[in-house]
Amino acid sequence: MTKPIDMALFLSGVLTGSNATQQRHLRQARIMQAAIQQRWQRDNPWTWQLKHVRWFLTQHLQDHSDTTRYYYRLTVVLIWKRMGKSALRTTK
Template identity: 55%
Template sequence: MLHSVFAAAAIQAAISERWYRENPWTWQQKHLAWFLEYKLKSSKKPTRYYYLLSAKLIARRLGKSWEL
């Protein structure tokens, strides 16, 4: 659970810095896809996997059916 909170905070910070979108309710699928593809490209597979799970949880909480 703690890892998910940390991952969500990291995702939010990166999206906020790149697109100036502070609130996840304003995010689009492209924002999470960008994070997963470009911000994690040099990360190891387990790290990418945990961030993918966190991104899917965020999308679910937002009520979106995004494919990530």
């Protein structure tokens, strides 16, 4: 089993804002990483597909508040930006 990718290193080039904002993005990215790893056995964001992220936002966060889902969408935008992909568009 390989060691999961370090999200702090992965996102270091795209993280901006205050230290609290950066820490929130890192915490949320690690939570996403763990959930996608548990469900899809993919711990490396480079292997994630749109269906993995969409599942996380729609199914895994379905019982969370709109505000929480909004902040996770912001983190997803950073991950997508880091991967060089266009912005993720999801519907409710």
